[in-house]
Amino acid sequence: MNLVELLGLLEVCRPISDVVRLYVYASINRIGFFYLYRLNECGYKIPPNLINEFERGFSRFIAIQKVFIDVSNKLKEIGINFAIFKSFRPYPSTTVDVDVIIFDDLLGALKHLIECGYRVIGSGPESITLCHPSGVVNIDLYRRISISRIAYLDKDVMKDHTTDIDVENGKVRVLRPEADIIAFANHAIIKEQLFTLADYLTITKLLRKSNIDLLAKLIELTHSKTVFSIVNYLIRQIAYSLRTHRDLISLPYKINPLLTLYALSEKFEEKDVKNSIVWQFHYMVKPRNLSTLMSFIVNHLTRITY
Numbered sequence: 001m002n003l004v005e006l007l008g009l010l011e012v013c014r015p016i017s018d019v020v021r022l023y024v025y026a027s028i029n030r031i032g033f034f035y036l037y038r039l040n041e042c043g044y045k046i047p048p049n050l051i052n053e054f055e056r057g058f059s060r061f062i063a064i065q066k067v068f069i070d071v072s073n074k075l076k077e078i079g080i081n082f083a084i085f086k087s088f089r090p091y092p093s094t095t096v097d098v099d100v101i102i103f104d105d106l107l108g109a110l111k112h113l114i115e116c117g118y119r120v121i122g123s124g125p126e127s128i129t130l131c132h133p134s135g136v137v138n139i140d141l142y143r144r145i146s147i148s149r150i151a152y153l154d155k156d157v158m159k160d161h162t163t164d165i166d167v168e169n170g171k172v173r174v175l176r177p178e179a180d181i182i183a184f185a186n187h188a189i190i191k192e193q194l195f196t197l198a199d200y201l202t203i204t205k206l207l208r209k210s211n212i213d214l215l216a217k218l219i220e221l222t223h224s225k226t227v228f229s230i231v232n233y234l235i236r237q238i239a240y241s242l243r244t245h246r247d248l249i250s251l252p253y254k255i256n257p258l259l260t261l262y263a264l265s266e267k268f269e270e271k272d273v274k275n276s277i278v279w280q281f282h283y284m285v286k287p288r289n290l291s292t293l294m295s296f297i298v299n300h301l302t303r304i305t306y
Contacts, residue, residue: 003238003247006035006197013042023050028305029197029251033057037092060094063136067098069170070132071139074116075100076173080109083162083175085145085183089198090205097129097138103159106143113139125149144272145183147191151272152264153183157221161214177209182218189227190264192306193255195234200251203231223270226263230255252305 002025008014009022010031016022019039026035036054039046046054068088075082081103087095102109110128114120117133126146130139145153161179164171175183181203188199207215219228237249 001245001247003197003241003249003251004245007238007242009042010034010038010201013038019044019047020050026197030305031093031196031198031201033061033094034091034201057094060136061092063134064094064098065167066169067132067134067137067139068172069167071098071100072164072171072173074113075109078108078112080105080112081159082109083158083173085158085175085180086187088172088174089202090209091201093198095137097140099140099142101142101145101155101158103155106141109141113141126151145186150264151270152190152267153186154222154270154272157218158183161218177206178211178215178218181206181210181215182222182224185227185231186222186224189230189255190260193257193260194303194306195231195251195253195255196305197251200235200238204235223267226259226266230259230263
């Protein structure tokens with residue numbers, strides 16, 4: 001009963017039977033650090049082979065919080081309209097990178113961050129990756145929220161739903177809970193095609209802070225009804241598992257590719273999505289590019305986590 005036992009610990013410090021086994025399960029569900037954090041918080045003795053992992057994770061957690069603040073301050077000081085999205089979670093976590101959607105002036109944001117010591121280390125069709133001066137984490141500046149060249153979430157809907165939240169030693173500019181739920185859900189179902197325990201915890205915790213009428217409006221404006229039908233089904237399955245004390249669903253949960261395509265097709269009403277699909281097909285005409293894309297698709301279909 002990995003799912004039921006782990007959520008019992010995370011939510012109400014219920015006893016667990018095998019610390020190491022649950023750590024492995026938590027890790028493939030992208031909450032390895034949060035699990036160790038809760039073990040410590042609940043008074044459990046962390047096994048010797050996991051103490052270093054916890055200490056490294058905690059140091060990284062603190063360092064990333066400082067990066068969130070630094071990026072926010074640097075972009076605010078020149079009046080850039082932006083938000084950190086699908087990176088700042090409502091529980092202690094150590095993100096792989098910091099995703100920032102730039103709503104108005106990507107080149108201005110890039111130029112200023114470079115002047116502040118950030119270093120460009122790569123780029124994609126719709127994003128530029130920089131290394132923070134501390135070296136602790138990379139920052140992805142997004143022009144559009146996309147998978148490869150296909151935009152899957154309208155940033156113009158998101159730009160009116162940002163907020164500054166207080167963290168220790170500063171403020172961080174993020175999406176409002178309702179908009180962040182939209183971003184996390186679309187990222188899981190359309191981009192990653194995997195729903196993890198991290199997604200469940202993030203979405204359910206953000207729901208408690210959300211205005212449901214506004215969330216419903218944003219679902220409609222971003223053409224995300226299919227995405228949320230899938231997410232709602234998975235959350236209900238997890239909730240039922242908790243009520244019956246049986247693992248009735250396996251996480252990470254792989255999303256059927258046909259469901260993902262159907263969820264994406266719902267967004268074809270958006271002009272930006274249509275244009276991005278044309279651009280994607282132009283890119284795929286070259287055999288080398290098609291081969292790279294097919295490798296990417298195969299990896300998504302076969303992996304158990306990300």
